[in-house]
Amino acid sequence: MLTEIVKLNEENKNQTIKKAKEIMQNNGIVIFPTETVYGIGANALDENCAAKIYQAKGRPSDNPLIVHIAKFEDLDKLSIKIDDRVQKIIDYFWPGPLTIIVNKSEIIPYKTTGGLDTVAIRMPLNELARNIIAETNLPIAAPSANISGKPSITSEEFIQEEFDGKVDMIILDNNSPIGIESTVIDTTREKITILRPGFITKSQIERVIGQEVISDLSFEDNDVPKSPGMKYTHYSPNCDIYIVEGDILTKTYKINQQMENDKKENIKSCIIAKAEYSDLFQNFISLGNNDIEVAKNIFKTLRQLDKEGMQKAYFLSMYETELELSIMDRMKKASGYKVI
Numbered sequence: 001m002l003t004e005i006v007k008l009n010e011e012n013k014n015q016t017i018k019k020a021k022e023i024m025q026n027n028g029i030v031i032f033p034t035e036t037v038y039g040i041g042a043n044a045l046d047e048n049c050a051a052k053i054y055q056a057k058g059r060p061s062d063n064p065l066i067v068h069i070a071k072f073e074d075l076d077k078l079s080i081k082i083d084d085r086v087q088k089i090i091d092y093f094w095p096g097p098l099t100i101i102v103n104k105s106e107i108i109p110y111k112t113t114g115g116l117d118t119v120a121i122r123m124p125l126n127e128l129a130r131n132i133i134a135e136t137n138l139p140i141a142a143p144s145a146n147i148s149g150k151p152s153i154t155s156e157e158f159i160q161e162e163f164d165g166k167v168d169m170i171i172l173d174n175n176s177p178i179g180i181e182s183t184v185i186d187t188t189r190e191k192i193t194i195l196r197p198g199f200i201t202k203s204q205i206e207r208v209i210g211q212e213v214i215s216d217l218s219f220e221d222n223d224v225p226k227s228p229g230m231k232y233t234h235y236s237p238n239c240d241i242y243i244v245e246g247d248i249l250t251k252t253y254k255i256n257q258q259m260e261n262d263k264k265e266n267i268k269s270c271i272i273a274k275a276e277y278s279d280l281f282q283n284f285i286s287l288g289n290n291d292i293e294v295a296k297n298i299f300k301t302l303r304q305l306d307k308e309g310m311q312k313a314y315f316l317s318m319y320e321t322e323l324e325l326s327i328m329d330r331m332k333k334a335s336g337y338k339v340i
């Protein structure tokens with residue numbers, strides 16, 4: 001397949017949006033940036049489109065897609081009913097990095113929801129993404145643009161490598177300041193339940209609705225996964241990631257031992273952590289100065305490790321803020337739950 005690749009700028013913006021619209025209205029696939037990660041999008045109302053996305057990603061077809069919309073009225077067009085509690089949440093957080101699970105309506109095909117009677121919906125903050133969706137006048141199914149099981153993508157250099165020849169169009173624009181995928185909440189239960197933690201946190205949602213919000217990251221508890229995406233290997237680079245636990249002295253001790261072994265065995269390894277620990281280690285890669293920067297850089301860094309032929313990377317666990325918990329969720333999955 002010939003892929004049209006466009007690097008976005010002010011001059012080609014309108015033309016690019018028009019082109020993306022034409023492709024998606026004709027059931028083609030377009031990759032575009034969102035404020036979280038790049039998305040691989042197509043018409044959410046067409047069964048074949050969902051199948052095409054699954055194929056381009058190499059994704060199992062029971063893993064449901066998020067339906068992206070541009071305006072609040074789009075919910076009515078989809079015959080999606082919203083109660084007062086959910087209305088408060090979307091009024092506050094949309095457009096933004098929050099996905100809501102609601103009951104599916106008839107016009108949304110089961111192919112899009114992976115056979116579920118519920119559907120995930122999100123209104124992205126990224127203006128280009130919203131303009132494209134508005135212009136197509138269609139809900140757009142868009143999972144993260146990455147080969148299934150690999151880290152999500154937030155920077156243009158990796159998008160092209162992974163999808164050139166597999167989709168109709170790629171729009172490049174380094175504009176994913178959040179860096180981790182949207183928070184996913186299930187609103188069909190008695191208590192709003194977080195299925196995937198993200199930039200928008202439990203306590204922020206609690207403040208908005210004045211009710212307790214619970215977390216159900218069942219996969220971690222070896223329970224039945226509630227969000228089908230949770231049962232597959234996720235975010236894994238080729239480099240082996242290890243989560244390093246303990247206080248800083250313990251962490252330093254554990255890492256020094258590991259690094260000594262790696263050196264003996266000629267294994268190329270490094271430490272990845274917040275910048276503040278840079279003085280403590282050699283072969284150190286900084287993820288940023290604070291949790292917001294770490295979230296923004298995490299997926300890019302995971303992919304960079306592979307580029308540099310790194311074989312092992314030791315990640316210093318972080319639990320201080322709610323955003324750090326979301327980062328830990330991604331890193332635990334990337335490590336395949338290898339903890340030292």
Ligand code: TXA
Pocket residue numbers: 034036037038039040063064065066097099101113116118119120122124142143144145180181182184195196226227228229230
């Ligand atoms: O930030 C994001 O959400 C990005 C950008 C492109 O918008 N998209 C994204 O999509 O991360 P994806 O497909 O990679 O992740 C969607 C997650 C999956 O874990 C999926 O299983 C879950 O949402 N999900 C989707 N529909 C669901 C449903 N009806 N019930 C439970 N979980 C659902």
Ligand code: MG
Pocket residue numbers: 143144152181
């Ligand atoms: Mg994904």
